Amino acid sequence: MEHAPLVAPTVALVGRPNVGKSTLFNQLTRTRDALVADEAGLTRDRQYGLADIADGHCIVVDTGGIMEQAEGLDASVAEQSRLAIEEADFVLFMVDGRAGVVSEDQAIAEMLRPHTAKTCLVMNKCEGLDRDVLAADFFALGLGDPLGIAAAHGQGMGLLRELLAQRIALAPSNKPRREHGRVAVALVGRPNAGKSTLLNRLVGENRVIASDVAGTTRDSVEVAFEYNGKPYTLIDTAGLRRKAKVYDRIEKFSVVKTLQAIEASNVVVALIDAREGVGAQDARILGMVAESGRAIVVAINKWDGLEDEQRAQIKSEVERKLPFLDYASFVSISALHGSRLKELMQAVSKAHRAAFCDLSTSALSAVLEKAVHAHPPPAVAGRRIKLRYAHQGGRNPPTIVIHGNQTEKLNNNYRRYLVNAFRQAFELDGTPVHLHFKTSDNPYKDRKNELSTGQRRKRDRMIRHRIKSGKS
Ligand SMILES: Nc1nc2c(ncn2[C@@H]2O[C@H](COP(=O)(O)OP(=O)(O)OP(=O)(O)O)[C@@H](O)[C@H]2O)c(=O)[nH]1
Numbered sequence: 001m002e003h004a005p006l007v008a009p010t011v012a013l014v015g016r017p018n019v020g021k022s023t024l025f026n027q028l029t030r031t032r033d034a035l036v037a038d039e040a041g042l043t044r045d046r047q048y049g050l051a052d053i054a055d056g057h058c059i060v061v062d063t064g065g066i067m068e069q070a071e072g073l074d075a076s077v078a079e080q081s082r083l084a085i086e087e088a089d090f091v092l093f094m095v096d097g098r099a100g101v102v103s104e105d106q107a108i109a110e111m112l113r114p115h116t117a118k119t120c121l122v123m124n125k126c127e128g129l130d131r132d133v134l135a136a137d138f139f140a141l142g143l144g145d146p147l148g149i150a151a152a153h154g155q156g157m158g159l160l161r162e163l164l165a166q167r168i169a170l171a172p173s174n175k176p177r178r179e180h181g182r183v184a185v186a187l188v189g190r191p192n193a194g195k196s197t198l199l200n201r202l203v204g205e206n207r208v209i210a211s212d213v214a215g216t217t218r219d220s221v222e223v224a225f226e227y228n229g230k231p232y233t234l235i236d237t238a239g240l241r242r243k244a245k246v247y248d249r250i251e252k253f254s255v256v257k258t259l260q261a262i263e264a265s266n267v268v269v270a271l272i273d274a275r276e277g278v279g280a281q282d283a284r285i286l287g288m289v290a291e292s293g294r295a296i297v298v299a300i301n302k303w304d305g306l307e308d309e310q311r312a313q314i315k316s317e318v319e320r321k322l323p324f325l326d327y328a329s330f331v332s333i334s335a336l337h338g339s340r341l342k343e344l345m346q347a348v349s350k351a352h353r354a355a356f357c358d359l360s361t362s363a364l365s366a367v368l369e370k371a372v373h374a375h376p377p378p379a380v381a382g383r384r385i386k387l388r389y390a391h392q393g394g395r396n397p398p399t400i401v402i403h404g405n406q407t408e409k410l411n412n413n414y415r416r417y418l419v420n421a422f423r424q425a426f427e428l429d430g431t432p433v434h435l436h437f438k439t440s441d442n443p444y445k446d447r448k449n450e451l452s453t454g455q456r457r458k459r460d461r462m463i464r465h466r467i468k469s470g471k472s
């Protein structure tokens with residue numbers, strides 16, 4: 001069967017501090033922000049997001065963010081940014097039109113010299129000024145005529161999007177991403193965690209069709225296989241690792257590849273090396289998965305031959321360091337010996353089912369009512385927060401829209417309580433569950449005491465019916 005590669009192209013934003021990278025990043029990715037995980041305990045600046053361009057989408061990586069996040073680890077930081085640039089399908093090099101060329105711009109231009117073919121110079125903060133006059137200064141960078149924009153004012157965004165559509169339109173990932181019936185699984189984890197070993201175990205023994213589809217400019221590889229009669233596609237980043245091993249022996253961790261694999265997947269299997277414990281890099285990778293909203297199974301690998309004490313230690317470490325993954329299943333495995341892979345794949349299958357499940361309005365509302373009855377929301381300034389009914393707003397991850405009033409005043413604890421209630425009721429293991437609150441447009445809201453309980457119920461039933469029949 002022919003299938004479109006799943007991996008999305010990436011665009012790297014490069015530039016010295018304060019030129020407006022974050023502003024541009026937000027402009028490009030804003031429409032997709034609603035999809036971003038907003039799980040408690042995971043608040044940090046985003047360094048990557050999805051941008052809808054023309055009919056497709058791409059991943060945008062803010063390399064400035066990468067540089068800042070890893071402050072104090074200078075060498076690896078520079079390395080990460082450089083690697084992100086190398087691997088990007090396209091680079092937007094941002095400069096500040098008002099400031100003119102400064103020495104940092106020149107240094108970055110030098111770094112980009114080998115990549116000029118895929119680099120576009122973007123001159124920001126051009127509003128109200130003559131672009132041609134500002135541009136003259138930047139010719140000296142040797143990167144051609146800059147595109148003038150004003151990210152903060154949304155000016156030039158149309159042109160920029162057009163340019164991206166032209167330059168990365170050929171990327172095959174701008175095609176429909178989901179193959180019918182196939183569960184796309186990404187294997188992620190720091191170097192040496194055991195990804196290749198696991199892949200070989202899973203695919204080697206169960207190979208039905210194996211098609212290695214290397215992207216045109218990317219090295220991610222998709223491998224189709226069946227497990228227990230179910231079709232899967234593994235999205236592997238092995239291509240890069242092989243290459244890295246050839247030209248220098250240092251194992252490289254690739255943010256871009258990891259992002260692409262996560263983004264293209266339905267379920268992520270994240271490997272942790274039980275012998276190494278949960279390091280900063282593991283936490284970072286898992287943070288990326290959590291932010292993506294993908295279903296996840298954490299495989300604690302190299303479980304073979306460990307003492308009980310070591311096993312207990314890694315278990316407590318996982319709990320302590322990864323509280324934001326409280327929805328994930330953790331399966332200890334040995335990729336080398338092939339142990340507990342059945343459990344692993346069962347967890348994958350379960351997480352996939354949960355991520356894509358359909359939830360009826362009546363069932364959701366019933367669970368909501370029960371949860372509210374057991375623990376009513378707190379009162380705010382003497383008024384109770386009312387939660388009336390719920391319906392499904394999306395899948396992968398399941399998104400539940402709850403209607404009520406004063407919902408914006410609900411605290412995080414109560415939100416978590418509700419998520420758990422839904423999770424338990426519908427067995428939503430392995431996937432984040434997102435809640436959206438809506439304060440209903442309720443004509444009676446200021447006269448609530450004039451409605452009897454029976455009248456209110458009747459009205460709620462009517463609204464629920466309207467939602468169900470798609471009229472609201
Ligand atoms: N005049 C003007 N200012 C802008 C524009 N875009 C961004 N800025 C301002 O430039 C400043 C820096 O913007 P950021 O988006 O934070 O820049 P950055 O490159 O991400 O900076 P770092 O986070 O330090 O790397 C902010 O004060 C923005 O409001 C623009 O189009 N015109």
Ligand SMILES: Nc1nc2c(ncn2[C@@H]2O[C@H](COP(=O)(O)OP(=O)(O)OP(=O)(O)O)[C@@H](O)[C@H]2O)c(=O)[nH]1
Nearest residue numbers: 191192193194195196197241251301302334335336
């Ligand atoms: N004891 C033990 N060793 C394992 C297990 N899984 C992998 N290894 C070993 O760990 C090392 C790294 O495994 P790989 O599969 O190459 O790891 P990787 O994550 O693909 O590494 P990169 O290609 O560098 O990203 C190899 O020496 C494996 O034999 C396991 O379950 N138990």
